[in-house]
Amino acid sequence: MEFLEPALAGFGVVFQPANLLFCLIGVTVGMAVGVLPGLGPAASIAVLLPITYALEPESAIILLAGIFYGAQYGGTITSVLLRLPGESSTVVTAIDGYQMARKGRAGAALGISAVGSFIGGTVAILALTFVAPLVASFALAFGPAEYTLLAVLGILLVSALGEGSVRKAGVSAAIGLLLATIGRDPLTGVDRFTFGSNNMADGIDFVIIAMGIFGVGEILYNMTLRSGPSPSTPSFKRALPSREDMRESGGAIARGSVLGFILGVLPGGGAAVSSLVAYATEKRISRNPEQFGKGDIKGVAGPETANNAAATSSFIPLLSLGIPANATMAVMLGALLLQGITPGPTLITDEPAVFWGVINSMYIGNLFLLLLAIPLIGVFIKLLKVRESILYPLTLLITMIGVYTVRTNVFDMFLILVFGVLGFLMKKLGLPQGPLVLAFILGALIETNFRQSMILSDGSFDIFIGSPIAITLSAVIVIVLVLAPAVSWLLARRSKGTRAERKDTPAEKKGVQAEKDTVAEKPESAHSQKPVHVNGTNEGQR
Amino acid sequence: MSATDSRDVEEFNGAAPSTAAEADRPPRGGLATALFAVAGPLALGLFGIVLSLQLGLGELNSPGPGLWPLIISVFLTVMSAAGVFSFKRDTDVEAWGSGYLRIGLGLVSLVAYALLFERIGFEIPTLLLLFFWIKVLGREGWRTAIVVSTVATAAAYGLFILALRVNIPHLF
Secondary structure: OOOHHHHHHHHHHHOOHHHHHHHHHHHHHHHHHHHOOOOOHHHHHHHHHHHHOOOOHHHHHHHHHHHHHHHHHHHHHHHHHHOOOOOHHHOOHHHHHHHHHHOOOHHHHHHHHHHHHHHHHHHHHHHHHHHHHHHHHHHOOOOHHHHHHHHHHHHHHHHHHOOOOHHHHHHHHHHHHHHHOOEEOOOOOOEEOOOOOHHHOOOOOHHHHHHHHHHHHHHHHHHOOOOOOOOOOOOOOOOOOOHHHHHHHHHHHHHHHHHHHHHHHOOOOHHHHHHHHHHHHHHHHOOOHHHOOOOOOHHHHHHHHHHHHHHHHOHHHHHHHOOOOOHHHHHHHHHHHHOOOOOOOOHHHHOHHHHHHHHHHHHHHHHHHHHHHHHHHHHHHHHHHOOHHHHHHHHHHHHHHHHHHHHOOHHHHHHHHHHHHHHHHHHHHOOOHHHHHHHHHHHHHHHHHHHHHHHHOOOOHHHHHOOHHHHHHHHHHHHHHHHHHHHHHHHHHHHHHHHHOOOOOOHHHHHHHHHHHHHHHOOOOOOOOOOOOOOOHHHHOO | OOHHHHHHHHHHHOOOOOOHHHHOOOOEOOHHHHHHHHHHHHHHHHHHHHHHHHHOOEEOOEEOOOHHHHHHHHHHHHHHHHHHHOHHHOOOOEOOOOOHHHHHHHHHHHHHHHHHHHHHOOHHHHHHHHHHHHHHHOOOOHHHHHHHHHHHHHHHHHHHHHHOOOOOOOOO
16 A cells, blocks of 8 residues: 555645646636537647646646546537537437437436536546556566557557548558658657758657647638537526436446446547447446437436546556557647656656646546536536637637747747648548547657667567567457458448348447447437537547 | 539538438548548658658668658558558548638638748737638628737737746737
């Protein structure tokens, strides 16, 4: 239990008034951007990265973590009230949550989401407190070969588990890895792909990639879509679940916490997948599954608990291994690197204040979230009235000034527009952005470790099966490489079958993929003002 | 503009989609777009191969600067080329939609912003940029445009210069 001492000391960091304030600001800003149309959590965090640059490392990460889980809940609000999921992790919430809202139970739906998120988040933080140090101590034995394999596996899983074509995800990841090689070669000092420009010699900053592709790209993309009239919101009094609601959702919240925690740790899992799995689980074990889709509170409580638990536990691979589990975590890694902190197994001993400060701030952040959510939802809903014609220029302004502050270089302002256009093209061409951003941030780590491995082994690839850990990782990589195409082929066949004979086959027998289909097809276009397309984070959550 | 592109436009402007499921997704792009999604990355991969070879590969026991970029470029080329067989069935590409004049003007204004930014400080370009986006591109009223751009410029001054004290060129 020795390790608990620094863990408790971490509360000292959190309870500093300034950090409490940053946590509160983060959660509030997060909820606001979650409600605002257009930008998901990955984009919001990316856009705000340069602002955190001026803060102390602990404060910066506490602020960003607050934005991250605040945004999760902000997305829930729009899902329930308007059937407009701001992010992929709240898509399933829109099914039963919106039906509840139509029956005048919006308050109960939002209330149970807040309570479920709080419980799921807290359970996950408690588990994280014990698991993260274990993972870190295990990873201390990793050499360059193991790191290469681990990072490759991370990119591979994120590419394979995301929605859409695995081939395209691979293309995106390769572009990200290639972009990461721009600049001076770390081992030989040779300039690569700089085309003689001094501005490129240090490589492209991650902030530029993240802000350009997620932020600017998203705005350009949204400008090509038809925008409908400003949505009208159903009225409700207070976001408070009744005692009966609580009793009914208890089981769903408990299962959601566990499911979310486990799925959040896996690369490519994260909040979106865990909410889908939680919904499928609740529906399958329910005594009256026909109530799902008609406003069953368990269909809100389960997924909402799970996505928050997963959002929390996805910090484990980031903080203990330095490997982000999804694109949003990649942006968090970018924030840490910007502060001069390289997360990895030694973070917990080298920077205990950062490590435990961040983890402990999550308790407080979740509490703030619960306290803010219940009385203040009405205020946040007003943000829905902010029009795109005002929101976009303000976002672009923060982006442009923000990127300048990182290196005090106008060249970066042009570069971010180039990556904005790239992000826009990727969205139009169906190339997922998540794998590119993730691969970019891991690119240097993979290359350096790969080359060090080759030098260590005197040019022999045997080093990648040279230790039990390396053998295991290599085996998993091979399995994923073989299995992923097979599974996606099977699922494609299955979903074709489902479409053809949907009337005869109840969806719940088909597992998660079928649930995904249900999500896409179920909502009736009762009064849909806008297509329910999931914004940037669709890929962001990969 | 090819025939497929004009089909895109038709699809985009077309009447209400037949089912709710279709309404949930932006319209699908045409074959030309799908082919571009293959050819673009493919060209990038081939370009990467050429440049990596020029950098020098070194030996396996002492990798040169070009070895790793070559590995990725080959991977990119192979993954892109594989799309030649499947692009006709590609359901992930989206129709281009409309609004490109606004996007073009918007990008030009951002470039102008960056050019002016260092020369005359950030206040005037910021005010002009916001006003242009809100009034001209966003077609808001005069009052909204003037009030929002003025208040936001003042807020940006407060945030970046007074609160965060970051190093950006400013007049005052």
